Amino acid sequence: MADVDRTGGEDPQDPQEPQDPARVARLRLAVYVEALRARMPEAQFDLLWQAVTLWVEAGGGKVRLRMDPEDRELFTAEVQRELLTLIGLIGALEPGHEDRADHVVADLGDGTHAKGAMSLVPPSVAADPERLRAMRDRLDASEELSRSDAAELEGIARASGMMPGEED
Template structure:
């Protein structure tokens, strides 16, 4: 039974969200969770259309983080991920409204949360710089695509 507990916990949480959330938000949340799982996890970047951006409220983002923790808890040896707490890390110079799923002891430590935000903000700065470099190279070489590509 202990091995089944993480899967049961995820299933029950999803069922409760289905009852509590507006249908369109729940569908978006499940689409994002499925996409994450199909890609094998890790860092992903998702493009949302205008309607999806409106549906992807901070509350939905929090639920996605909780679900990712519950999903991570399915991996043997990582069951503690189900106990994660969604922490608001605040705004950095580049990254705004940053949230992260963290262990409870980290959630109660403002210095550690600031350090996490600063590291995430620095990484966002590097990604923005890398994107600009790649886009510049593509433009100069005549390979610049459209937003749809």
């Protein structure tokens, strides 16, 4: 009598058996999260998980994290790297995008305005200093524009007496 797989899936020990890419992506994410939970201090893991949850609930893309000084201290470069890695692993759950799990966190370096920039990129991009420099330059230009816009909005608010806490 042949052995029957009662899990409803393929035999993970059989290298000849094709793997379901979605299942592999889910398992990879689950194992990674549990490894992070085991090795990170609880407060850092909790902060990381809050950031991941916020990103997922926002539907991905850009989110702004508001942190008190204690959280800022916990949100180290390592935690930021892990956030980007988790974003890649979550992105790999989307059918047809399983390759995102293989993306790596690349340090983009410091620009004039953007400091300590990192990005999740395919390995081929991470190995290309020119592409990384171009990414940093675009990010730096975007940061400069954001700061300029914020300063202009603050000036408008001041001129119209709309700045909170200011009294004439």
